Amino acid sequence: MNRTVTTEETQKLFDFCRRHFVYHYDLQAELVDHLASSMEEQWQKNPELLFDKALQKTFRKFGITGFSKIKEQKLKELGRKYNRLLWKYLLDYFRWPRIIVTLVFTLVLSTILKMTENDLWIIAPYFGISTVFVIYYYYKIFPRRFKIAKINDKKFLLLEQFKRVQYTSIFFVQIPVQIINFRNILNISFLQNDIGVAVISFIIILLSIAMLGELFYVPEKIKEHFREKFPEFAIE
Numbered sequence: 001m002n003r004t005v006t007t008e009e010t011q012k013l014f015d016f017c018r019r020h021f022v023y024h025y026d027l028q029a030e031l032v033d034h035l036a037s038s039m040e041e042q043w044q045k046n047p048e049l050l051f052d053k054a055l056q057k058t059f060r061k062f063g064i065t066g067f068s069k070i071k072e073q074k075l076k077e078l079g080r081k082y083n084r085l086l087w088k089y090l091l092d093y094f095r096w097p098r099i100i101v102t103l104v105f106t107l108v109l110s111t112i113l114k115m116t117e118n119d120l121w122i123i124a125p126y127f128g129i130s131t132v133f134v135i136y137y138y139y140k141i142f143p144r145r146f147k148i149a150k151i152n153d154k155k156f157l158l159l160e161q162f163k164r165v166q167y168t169s170i171f172f173v174q175i176p177v178q179i180i181n182f183r184n185i186l187n188i189s190f191l192q193n194d195i196g197v198a199v200i201s202f203i204i205i206l207l208s209i210a211m212l213g214e215l216f217y218v219p220e221k222i223k224e225h226f227r228e229k230f231p232e233f234a235i236e
Contacts, residue, residue, distance in 0.1 A: 003043035005036040009051055016055065022067050024157040026230070027074055031067060035059070071157070078161055082218050089213040090206075102205055110201035114194070119180050126204075130173040130211075137215055138166070146219040148226055149235035156230070161222050165214055172211035176204040 005013070013032040022028050038058040042049055062070070094102065116122055148159065179200055227234045 002040065003047050004040055010036065012051070013055070016059075017067065020059075020067055022071065023155050024071075024160070025154040025233075027067075027071055027157045030074070031070065074157055075160070078158065079164070082161055082164065082222070085221050086210065086213050086218055089217045090210060093209055093213070102202075102209070105205050106198065106202045109204060110194075110198045113180075113197050113201060119183070123177050123180050127173065127177050134169050134173060134215075137169075141215075142219070146223055148223055150233050151235060152233070154233065156226065156233075158222065158226055158229070162219060165219055168214045169211060172207050172214065176207055179203060 010032060013035050014028055016035075017028040017031050022031060035055065035058050038061070039051075039054040042054045042057060059066075112122060113119070142165075146162070183196075183200060
């Protein structure tokens, strides 16, 4: 009969991961599975091999960086996963009849840009309204709608993705303002004619839609995926 990792030894593997600076439970679980599989392969060849010896031989395979490289790879994977979801949200958004609404908003904004002599009258309200909305979102909407209550204080790499919402919301607020600023600074003829203004207007509307997707759609998916993967930790 092949030797396998026991429940008690599994807990030791979790403790081992924590001692090596892996504090996120979902990453710990992946590493424990990997460590256990590797150790059981060793026991198939040498059933008498001690647990600690098998663990050390397995850990040496990770090299000098230990588990840090695995964590970086996992963060990149999660980042790419939710970037794809955001793109999916945008592609789904630009369907009938919402594409017409988007074009109408683009037309309205381009008309305002052409009629307004001082772009500050556009930049200031946009920046102010967006900033107030994002602040309200973080203090009121996010805690009520997306924050996940857990049965303990375990950390999860999956939930770290909520931080991306904080970073990208700043990006989505700042970029439209910078686009209009660059339009004035560069003074390129294309950016001043009807087509150029229409393109700028569409980009600003697109970024605004993307911001809504990042603030609402992506967090909803993160919350959904957490409850699917770790139902034992989520409090309804």
